[in-house]
Structures are given as C-alpha cells and as structure tokens.
Amino acid sequence: MSTETPEVRRDTRTIASDDILVALGAAAAGVSITALIFFWLAPFSGLLGFVLVSFVMFLALYAALVWLDGDGPAVRDRLVGAIVHGIAALLIMALVFVVTFTLFKGYKALVHLNFFTQDLTKAGPLEPLTVGGGLHAVVGTLEQIGLALIITVPLGLLCALFLSELRGGFTRFVRTIVEAMTALPSIVAGLFIYATVLLILGFEKSGFAASLAISVMMLPIMIRASDVVLRLVPGNLKEASLALGASRWQTVRTVVLPTARPGLATAVILATARGIGETSPVLLTAGYSAALNTDPFHGPQVSLPLATFTLIKSPQPSVVARGFGTAALLLGLVLLLFIIARLIGGRGPQDLSKRQQRARTRASARDVTRFTKRAPRLQQEENNSE
Amino acid sequence: MTDALVAPEQRRRLRPSGGQDRVFRVVLRLAGTAVLVLMAMVGTFLFTKAISALRAAGWSFLTTEEWEPDSGRFGIAAVLTGTILIATVAISIAVPLATGMALYVSEYAPARVRRILINMIDLMAAVPSVVYGLWGFAFLQAHVIGLARWLSTYLGWFPLFKVTGSDPRDPLATETVYTSSTFIAGLVVALMVAPVICSIMREAFSQAPIGEREGAYALGATRWGMIRSVVLPFGKGGMIGGTMLGLGRALGETIAVYLIISPVFVIQPHVLQNGANSVSALIALRYGESGPMALSALMAAGVALFLLTLVVNFAAGSIVARSRSGAESEA
Structure with missing residues (x-):
C-alpha cells in the first residue's frame, strides 16, 4: 500500500480557470461581431440594441465553446448561469441608476445651504436656487410621520401581541381582517380620510389629516410584519418561561419581547419608511402650501413626497431642481431609517455585542452565587431521599 | 427512591393567571378590538358610500367607459382595464428580472456579495414610489421612445403592440404617440415591484433544504440541474406568492402612474401608444370634484380596485401558506 503514489489533492473549486477563459473569449467575440454588424454590415444603431445583441451573441458563442468539450447538461448549466448573471447585473444597474439619478439631479439644489433653512414663500418660479428651500416639507414630513407613529406603534404592537399570544376564533378573525x-x-386610504375627516367631520386639510391617512395605511403593514416576527420566537423558550412559573405577562416582557426586539424594530422602521414615502394619501388630505407651517392641526402642511410630486410638474427648471432636491432629501431619510433598522435588526437574538456578552456573563455569575448559596440545602434533600 | 414514586403526589394548584395576567389579556383584547373596529369602519364606510353610486349606475358601472358622474354616465370599464394592463406589463417585466436576481443572490453570488445584495434589494423595496415615478417622468419618458418604436415596428402584428397614427417608415413622424403610454408606466412600476418580488423569492429559494441540494449534487447534477430539481420546485410557492404580492402593489400604485400617463377614458389596448389610465390615477385626478355623487362614484371605483387587490393578496397568502416553503421553520 505504501508504495503507491501519494494521493493528489483534489481541486474543489467550483470555477475552473478555463471556464473563465471561455467566458472572456466568448464575450470578446460577441462584442466584436456585434460591432461588425452595427458599424459595417447593417444600419443598426442605439446603445440598448448594441448591448442586447452583444449579449445574445455572447450566449450563442459561449454555448458553442462549452459544447466543444461538454455535453448537453453542461451547456445548459453554463447558459443559465450566464443569463442569471446578466439579469442580476441588469436589475442592479437599473435600480442603482434610479437612485443615483435622483441624488445627482437633487445635488444641484442641495448644495445651496438655504435649501435646508428656508421655505418656498419668497421663491417664485423664476428665482434662482439660492433663494428658497425645502424646510417646510421636511418639517411637515417629520411631524406627520411622528403623529402617525404615535398612533400606530402602540396600537400596532399591542395588536400584534394579541394576534400572536392569544388563541381563538376572534384572534383568527382579526388576523384575517x-x-x-x-x-x-x-389612495383609497387617503380617499377614506378625505371623505370622513375632511368632508363629514368638517376638518380642514392639515398635517393631522395626512397623518391619519398614513396611519390607516401603515397600521396593517406594521401589525402583519410584527406578527410574523413575534411568531418566530421559538415556542420552547416561551414554554420554558411558563414552566418556571412565570405569568403570561412576565413571559412576554422578559422572553418574547427581548427575543423579538430587533425584528420588531425592523418592522416598525420599515413600516415608517413606507409611510414616509407614500404620496397618494397625503395628496388627498394634506393640502399644499409653500410656507412653513409648524402646526399640524391647522392649515395645509406639505411633506417631502408631496412637494416632490408638485414641484416636478412645473415647466421651470429651477422649480424642477427643487423637486429633485426634496426627492433626494426623502431618499436620504429613507436610507437613514433603513440603516438604523439594519443596525438594530441585523443581529439575531443569539448574536450579542461585546457589551451584551459581558452583561450576560455577569448575570450568569450572579446566578451561580445564588445557586451555590442554596446548594447545601439541596444536597441535604438529595441525601435524605437516598 | 421507590418511596418517592409510590407516595401519592400532591395535586399541584394550577393557579390560573393572576390579576396581572388578566389585565394583560384585557389590554391585548382591547387593542385587537380597536384595530378590528377601525379596519371594519374603513371597509364598511367605503362599501356603504360606494353602494349609492352603484345603485345609480347599475350594471353599466362595469361596462361604461366614460367618467361623468354628474350626468350619471360613469363606469370603470376603461380605468379597470387600464389598471390591469399596466399591472400586466409591470409583472411580465418584473417577474423574469426578479427571478433571475433571486436565483443569483441565493445560488450564484459569493457570500460577501450576497449580504450586500440582500441589503440592497431590501433597500430598493423601501424606496418611495415617488422616486421611481420621478425617474420615469424625468428620464425614462424621453429615452424609451426608441425601444417603443422598435417594438411597434417589428412586433406590431401582435395586437397589443400596435400603434395607430404612426408610420415607422416616415423619419419625420412625430414621436409623441409613443409617450405617456401604458408601456412606460408599466416599465416604471416593474422596477418598483421587482425588489419586492425578488426579496420574497430569495427568501423562499434560500430555504430549500441543504440535504436535498447536496443529494442532487451527489447524484451528479450540475448547478442548474440542482436548481431545477430542488430549488425551483421548493420555492414555487414563494415565487407565485411573491408575484401575486407584487401584482397587488402594481395594481394599487398611484403616483408613478399618475406622473407618466395622459389619462384617456376609452379602453386603450395598444400598450405602446399614448394614453392610458388606472383606477388610482383616476381617484388622484378627480377627488377634488365636489358633489356627493362624484365622490361616491370614486368610492365605488376605489372599492372595485380594493376587491381586486384583496383577491390577489388572499390568493397569494394561501399559495404561500400551502407551499412547502418555510416548512422547516418550526424546529
């Protein structure tokens, strides 16, 4: 046995180096053939067409090259791999383009610091970007979403707890609804508030009406997301707590909520992001004003999405630039919320930070001393029973 | 030891949760009831308001194309068809993109890239619709005309792609017939719902059991063979559910559509041609009209849209629940 040659270590990489060469070769050939067709042979033009034809050419050549030393399944595997990569690149590029387009266009308005300190009362459609800004919209957005959160967070979380903690026909009914x-x-949520609060109850268009409309829209989203998170809390944790003699309330307070905390925070923040960006309910209920209005209960109050929607339709370039500015601010706000959500919700219940780990260690040490204090008595009882 | 077993165990007093728990339960029940009442109020209010319009219009509400509530001639034939057309265009573009993206993220991407991409997709799903609408309005509207013209020139034999009033051989022909169309609105909505669909599909794909994946590889499957025989069948429920959820979002989208289309009140089946409409855009356009009849008619249109999204959402929910996806979550 020992005279045999030592076993050669197998190559476990999933991508062989000649695969890369084949792909690169096919890509180069595809682009070249397409260039030949577009610039010399046929009267085609257009960047989009060029990219598409190149990709199709690449796929055909790639399949042919793989087929030279592979069989049907290998060819299909490579083709699907190439298509999936292409689609992923396309979608990512399109999405990144949407966001950077807005940020890039909004940059023109955002570089003037007055954009953050002024409203639009003095800025007529022909004023340059050095006059006027989006302060009123920022204030409006923050106040409206704040009011909406005051309504939806307690109600939403309690209702989610109700759905996940209690059983019975009523619970199922509420969940279905x-x-x-x-x-x-x-838009229908906005229409509802428009018809009830504004037309029947006779309130004027205001930030408060807008926050009510946002609440009607946000509440089900928040409840559903929180309910999913709460139901992910392992059943054996809850049962362990109940078996130790804790009441339902204690179990919820000390086991369920801490375990689900990151997920709940994420649910709340993502629902907030949806609420902040939603234009249509605000369009029907908030009214439009170019002036700063800090009182959400009286008078029209504009918010960032509504300001974007209104300004962008103007034919004046400087007004359109302001619209892009408010859109970029809105995007920044959503991005900020999203990052906060990820920072809070990124860790699972078992995944502790250094400080949390030290706290757990201390608690555990306390438990040890508590147990050792009681240990002699337990020892005695054990001896007695034997 | 034996004594301990034989000795009659004293029956434990199972204290049904004390006062604290009773309060806790009552509070939870109150919150649940409050939410129920609120939601039921929204629903019943919309329905009761809508009924007066429905009574006035009768069955012609479903077949009339015009929208003139004050003269009693109004119906959702045009707007509902428009909504469904926009959503269909959006879904048929978004689903292949989202499927490819989800497969890439869950099967092909290296671990480090995967985490970034997951975060990015989720962020894109949270980007406000007005930003997508803005992009469609300020950029896409002007740049997609070439594609629309190409489609109508070469695929015009397909009835949906036909464009009337334009001669592709005439280089001086006006290009406005290709703007503000169902196709452009659908394209923008597609980009909007693609991250939503993708994130649900990815979730379903990544839950395909590792044992079956390795089994497929051990039997000699290529990566695509493994995906086709394990990941796709396993994630089918998630795929359908995600698609339906995206469809629900696409049907209800207002602002992106409103910014792009130029509303028409006839059934416009030529998706590439100028002129489109949707229920939500109609509401955003006409809500300011005074008069209880006009408002009630809008409510009826809103209720019709709500019923449509409701059916789509419940179908999605039941399909996702019945699929194998997530069967392992209760370990």
Whole structure:
C-alpha cells in the first residue's frame, strides 16, 4: 500500500480557470461581431440594441465553446448561469441608476445651504436656487410621520401581541381582517380620510389629516410584519418561561419581547419608511402650501413626497431642481431609517455585542452565587431521599 | 427512591393567571378590538358610500367607459382595464428580472456579495414610489421612445403592440404617440415591484433544504440541474406568492402612474401608444370634484380596485401558506 503514489489533492473549486477563459473569449467575440454588424454590415444603431445583441451573441458563442468539450447538461448549466448573471447585473444597474439619478439631479439644489433653512414663500418660479428651500416639507414630513407613529406603534404592537399570544376564533378573525386591509391601496386610504375627516367631520386639510391617512395605511403593514416576527420566537423558550412559573405577562416582557426586539424594530422602521414615502394619501388630505407651517392641526402642511410630486410638474427648471432636491432629501431619510433598522435588526437574538456578552456573563455569575448559596440545602434533600 | 414514586403526589394548584395576567389579556383584547373596529369602519364606510353610486349606475358601472358622474354616465370599464394592463406589463417585466436576481443572490453570488445584495434589494423595496415615478417622468419618458418604436415596428402584428397614427417608415413622424403610454408606466412600476418580488423569492429559494441540494449534487447534477430539481420546485410557492404580492402593489400604485400617463377614458389596448389610465390615477385626478355623487362614484371605483387587490393578496397568502416553503421553520 505504501508504495503507491501519494494521493493528489483534489481541486474543489467550483470555477475552473478555463471556464473563465471561455467566458472572456466568448464575450470578446460577441462584442466584436456585434460591432461588425452595427458599424459595417447593417444600419443598426442605439446603445440598448448594441448591448442586447452583444449579449445574445455572447450566449450563442459561449454555448458553442462549452459544447466543444461538454455535453448537453453542461451547456445548459453554463447558459443559465450566464443569463442569471446578466439579469442580476441588469436589475442592479437599473435600480442603482434610479437612485443615483435622483441624488445627482437633487445635488444641484442641495448644495445651496438655504435649501435646508428656508421655505418656498419668497421663491417664485423664476428665482434662482439660492433663494428658497425645502424646510417646510421636511418639517411637515417629520411631524406627520411622528403623529402617525404615535398612533400606530402602540396600537400596532399591542395588536400584534394579541394576534400572536392569544388563541381563538376572534384572534383568527382579526388576523384575517388585518391581512385583508394590507391590500388596501394607499389612495383609497387617503380617499377614506378625505371623505370622513375632511368632508363629514368638517376638518380642514392639515398635517393631522395626512397623518391619519398614513396611519390607516401603515397600521396593517406594521401589525402583519410584527406578527410574523413575534411568531418566530421559538415556542420552547416561551414554554420554558411558563414552566418556571412565570405569568403570561412576565413571559412576554422578559422572553418574547427581548427575543423579538430587533425584528420588531425592523418592522416598525420599515413600516415608517413606507409611510414616509407614500404620496397618494397625503395628496388627498394634506393640502399644499409653500410656507412653513409648524402646526399640524391647522392649515395645509406639505411633506417631502408631496412637494416632490408638485414641484416636478412645473415647466421651470429651477422649480424642477427643487423637486429633485426634496426627492433626494426623502431618499436620504429613507436610507437613514433603513440603516438604523439594519443596525438594530441585523443581529439575531443569539448574536450579542461585546457589551451584551459581558452583561450576560455577569448575570450568569450572579446566578451561580445564588445557586451555590442554596446548594447545601439541596444536597441535604438529595441525601435524605437516598 | 421507590418511596418517592409510590407516595401519592400532591395535586399541584394550577393557579390560573393572576390579576396581572388578566389585565394583560384585557389590554391585548382591547387593542385587537380597536384595530378590528377601525379596519371594519374603513371597509364598511367605503362599501356603504360606494353602494349609492352603484345603485345609480347599475350594471353599466362595469361596462361604461366614460367618467361623468354628474350626468350619471360613469363606469370603470376603461380605468379597470387600464389598471390591469399596466399591472400586466409591470409583472411580465418584473417577474423574469426578479427571478433571475433571486436565483443569483441565493445560488450564484459569493457570500460577501450576497449580504450586500440582500441589503440592497431590501433597500430598493423601501424606496418611495415617488422616486421611481420621478425617474420615469424625468428620464425614462424621453429615452424609451426608441425601444417603443422598435417594438411597434417589428412586433406590431401582435395586437397589443400596435400603434395607430404612426408610420415607422416616415423619419419625420412625430414621436409623441409613443409617450405617456401604458408601456412606460408599466416599465416604471416593474422596477418598483421587482425588489419586492425578488426579496420574497430569495427568501423562499434560500430555504430549500441543504440535504436535498447536496443529494442532487451527489447524484451528479450540475448547478442548474440542482436548481431545477430542488430549488425551483421548493420555492414555487414563494415565487407565485411573491408575484401575486407584487401584482397587488402594481395594481394599487398611484403616483408613478399618475406622473407618466395622459389619462384617456376609452379602453386603450395598444400598450405602446399614448394614453392610458388606472383606477388610482383616476381617484388622484378627480377627488377634488365636489358633489356627493362624484365622490361616491370614486368610492365605488376605489372599492372595485380594493376587491381586486384583496383577491390577489388572499390568493397569494394561501399559495404561500400551502407551499412547502418555510416548512422547516418550526424546529
């Protein structure tokens, strides 16, 4: 046995080096052939067409090259791999383009610091960007979403706890209704508040009405997301707590909520992001004003998405630039919320930070001393029973 | 030891949760009831308001194309068809993109890239619709005309792609017939819902059991063979559910559509041609009209849209629940 040659270590890499060469070769050939067709042979033009034809050419050549030393399944595997990569690149590029387009266009308005300190009362459509800004919209957005959160967070979390902690026909019924209401188009939520609060109860268009409309839209989303998170809390944790003699409330307070905390925070923050960006309910209920209005209960109050929507339709370039500025601010706000959500929700319940780990160690040490204090008595009882 | 077993165990007093728990339960029940009442109020209010319009219009509400509530001639035939057309265009573009992206993220991407991409997709799903609408309005509208003209020139034999009033051989022909169309609105909505669909599909794909994946590889499957025989069948429920959820979002989208289309009140089946409409855009356009009849008619249109999204959402929910996806979550 020992005379045999030592076993050669196998190559476990999933991509062989000649695969890369084949892909590169096919890509180069595809682009070249397409260039030949576009610039010499046929009267085609257009960047999009060029990219598409290149990709199709690349796929055909790649398949042919792989087929030279592979069989049918290998060819199909490589083709699907190439298509999946292409689609992923396309979608990512398109999405990144949407966001950077807005940020890039909004940059022109955002570089003037007055954009953050002034409203639009003095800025007529022909004023340059050095006059006027989006302060009123920022204030409006923050106040409206704040009011909406005051309504939805307590109600939403309690209702989610209700759905996940209690059983019975009533709970199922409420869950069905909440799930149905997540399908409510946001414009219909706005229409509801418009018809009830504004027309029947006679309130004027205001930030408060807008926050009510946002709440109607956000509440089902938040409840549903929190309910999913709460139901992910392992059943054996809850049962362990109940078996130790804790009441339901204690179990919820000390086991369920801490375990689900990151997920709940994420649910709340993502629902907030949806609420902040939703234009249609605000369009019907908030009214439009170019002036700063810090009182959400009286008078029209504009928010960032609504300001974007209104300004962008103007034919004046400087007004359009302001619209892009408010859109960029809105995007920044959503991005900020999203990052906060990820920072809070990024860790699972077992994944502790250094400080949390030290706290756990201290608690555990306390438990040890508590147990050792009681240990002699337990020892004695054990001896007695034997 | 034996004594301990034989000795009659004293029956434990199972204290049904004390006062604290009773309060806790009552508070939870109150919150649940409050939400129920609120939601039921929204629903019943919309329905009761809508009924007066429906009574006035009768069955012609479903077949009339015009929208003139004050003269009693109004119906959702045009706007509902428009909504469905926009959503269909959006879904047929978004689903292949989202599927490819989800497969890339869950099967092909290296671990480090995967985490970044997952975060990016989720962030894109949270980007406000007005930003997508803005992009469609300020950029896409002007740049997609070439594609629209190409499609109508070479695929015009397909009835949906036909464009009337334009001669592709005439280089001086006006290009405005290709703007503000169902196709452009659908394209923008597609980009909007693609991250939503993708994130659900990815979730479903990544839950395909590792044992079956390795089994497929051990039997000699290529990566695509493994995906086709394990990941796709396993994630089918998630794929359909995600698609339906995206469809629900696409049906209800207002602002992106409103910014792009130029509303028409006839059934416009030529998706590449100027002129489109949707229920939500109609509401955003006409809500300011005074008069209880006009408002009630808008409510009826809103209720019709709500019923449509409701059916789509519940179908999605039941399909996702019945699929194998997530079967392992209760370990």
